[in-house]
Amino acid sequence: MDFKIKRIYSLVFVKDTLNKKILLGYKKRGFGKSKWIGLGGKLHPDESIIECAIREVKEEANIELTSVDKIGYLEYIFEDETNVMAVHVFSADSYSGEISETEEIRPEWFEYGSVPFDKMWPDDRYWFHLMLSNKRFKGHFLYEANLENIKIYDLSEVDNISDI
Numbered sequence: 001m002d003f004k005i006k007r008i009y010s011l012v013f014v015k016d017t018l019n020k021k022i023l024l025g026y027k028k029r030g031f032g033k034s035k036w037i038g039l040g041g042k043l044h045p046d047e048s049i050i051e052c053a054i055r056e057v058k059e060e061a062n063i064e065l066t067s068v069d070k071i072g073y074l075e076y077i078f079e080d081e082t083n084v085m086a087v088h089v090f091s092a093d094s095y096s097g098e099i100s101e102t103e104e105i106r107p108e109w110f111e112y113g114s115v116p117f118d119k120m121w122p123d124d125r126y127w128f129h130l131m132l133s134n135k136r137f138k139g140h141f142l143y144e145a146n147l148e149n150i151k152i153y154d155l156s157e158v159d160n161i162s163d164i
């Protein structure tokens with residue numbers, strides 16, 4: 001039998017909607033090292049996924065989100081791995097404080113048209129346009145064991161947050 005253990009994560013995209021810019025973080029260590037990613041991380045025991053999103057953004061970029069909107073759900077399966085990553089995706093367009101670099105992440109603003117896909121997780125190319133245009137979506141991606149190639153995937157837009 002093939003048991004999979006689900007690990008739950010938040011993934012937060014802070015947007016400057018006026019200037020059409022998105023905040024990404026250069027991951028300095030750990031899983032996804034040297035990639036540009038959204039902010040976020042593992043759900044801690046006894047916190048909600050929204051609390052997790054807010055905590056991770058504070059830990060990684062030193063800002064306090066004042067609104068978060070749940071916009072997506074993604075599952076990642078890696079060949080030869082027992083863990084499934086279940087990722088709750090959020091967008092946020094208001095915060096307090098000054099964005100600054102932390103031990104784990106170097107945050108930087110990118111114009112919507114200049115997102116560095118070649119230095120990001122390959123699946124981001126599939127759903128980023130949905131996230132940038134405020135669509136809601138869900139999807140599953142099966143990665144080869146090398147963590148570079150996507151073997152199969154599905155992705156769909158959803159109308160309702162409750163369908164995510």
Ligand SMILES: CNc1ncnc2c1ncn2[C@@H]1O[C@H](COP(=O)(O)OP(=O)(O)OP(=O)(O)O)[C@@H](O)[C@H]1O
Nearest residue numbers: 009010011030031037039040041042076087121123
């Ligand atoms: C495979 N394709 C992927 N595409 C897009 N984004 C991906 C991703 N895989 C992971 N992510 C995100 O990257 C962050 C890692 O978080 P990660 O560093 O592992 O968590 P956390 O900060 O809790 O860990 P440590 O405290 O360092 O152990 C987390 O937001 C997660 O959603």
